[in-house]
Amino acid sequence: MKLLAKYNRINLICTVVIFLLACIAFSFLLRYVLINQVDEDLKIEQNEIISYTQKYQRLPEIVKVHDQQTEYTSIENPFALQKPAFTTSKLYNNYEQEDELIRTLTFQIKAGSQWWLISVAKSLEGTDHLIQLIIIITTITLLLMLAATFLINRFVLQKLWRPFYNTLESINNFKLGSSEQLGFTSTDINEFSMLNSALQQSLTKAAQDYILLKEFTENASHELQTPLAVIRSKLDLLIQDEHLTAQQSESLQASYNAVQKLSRMNHSLLLLTKIENRQFTETTELNLKRLIEEKLNLFKELWINKNITVTTALNDAFIMLHVSLADVLLNNLISNAIKHNTDGGKINIDLKQGQLTISNTGNTASLNTALLFTRFYKAGFTSENNGLGLSIVKQICEVSACSIDYGFENALHIFKLKWQFKNE
């Protein structure tokens, strides 16, 4: 949930609750105040009646007033110690033909020798109308205020949080190892500028470390080349000796293989680093069909030796790629298809514009797609394999706007290379 939405929700709920409570309290208070007012009026009336009675020893004439009714009832004896009392009751008004609330004050008075029970009543209808009106006005005002707050919050908050979203976008676009400089838009809000500078610092550090690591890999690989060359040359010299025993030859052969593996791994690591460093930027339009035919011809002895049947359906297809990378890409994909194949197996190569599919039979069931393209992943059956071939393929795809997918269908391992080709 977005921060803004969450905030708005809390804000809205709180405001509505407070508003409702306020409304209820307000209406009660208003009612109380207005009834008090009516009561005051009734008391004044009472006082008038009392003072009139005291002065003339009789009750005043009843004057018909629209919103006030006075009634005298003669009583035998006064109720003991009854105090004047206010009551609220509902009465049917003939005049307006509806029920209405009235407030009645009853009290006892002695006019001459006669005790009277006097009730003065006043309609509360006007008060009710007033209360209703006031509540309506208040509600409308509050609703308007609510809407205003909501909108202001929305726009102001959105504006306030803009730097945050800008930062987020910058981070999203940031790619470790790319040469692009990380740039945050400056902001005058302290929290965000602090966030930006903290991020800038840690990301710059990460980028620096990454470059150092890459340089280390590259340098280490380069430094390894010369000792490897020495070992290899010494082995090449050693086998010239005509007096080697069978045992010595075996040891030599094992050393040869180990050095071979080592130099290949080194070569692959170096290549990976170079691809990551984007040292292969010069792309040319390449005819993949021709390249694949060349590769198949080059590897012919290998697949014939394994009794592999190669079926091809090659259409003209062009790709924008660095020459060396295209060579490595095809080498790795095709040699993998041969290497991990069974004796007497099959390889199918389909090429059309934008898509190259290489599928082959193999010893294993489906490979682990999550790990397949990671470095040093081995499917566990050939130790001869350094596990870098496919990660190189993946890396090439990443720098060249291609994609590589793996699938397993009908006992075939399928590698699909896809690319966009713009015909200009």
Add this chain to the structure above:
Amino acid sequence: MKLLVIEDEKALSDSICDYLGNESFMCETAYDFNTAMEKTALYDYACIILDITLPGGSGLEILKELKKENKADGVLIISARNSLDDKVYGLKAGADDYLTKPFHLPELGARVASIIRRKSFGGMNIVQFDALILNLADKTVSANNIFIDLTRKEYELLLYFISNKNKVISKSAIAEYLWGDNMDLADNYDFIYTHIKNLRKKIMQNGCPDYIVSVYGMGYKLIIPLIK
């Protein structure tokens, strides 16, 4: 004829000299920039094997100096840096060939032989080994005036053997020469056996002796058999 190996790693330099030097080739070494400059200024070499990173200066400086002096020495760059740019730069600066470390000595032997053929024998197109005659321009092989029908790879392999005659060439060197180094071939070298068997058969069918001998299963060697 003389060769000069300019390489600061003494062990490697010695290996190269051991491998390439024989009765007809004198191999000299220079381990640093100044010695190398001195030697190249004083003498003429059939081929100079040049490392780029040297103590005291860059191998490319030596190359430029050679070109400035209009020396005809063939130059083969050996470098730990394997990139197309370095290669293109080296070749533009006037080198005849470029080889990346680590390399097999037979590979170096083949490249040096090729440079010497081009430079010292005026681009001679004929290579002879006993009864075999290779025409480099047409890429054909004949023996006793009969053409031997070889595939492209068999031809390359034969030339490779002749450039390294009397030397044992390991199977991995052969595999790398013929199939390049981008491929992990290591699972087995059976296919090389088949390949070489075919080559031997074709040569022997044309009345030649069996020149290629297997050495302990480690590799192969091209020799002229003593007993016919």
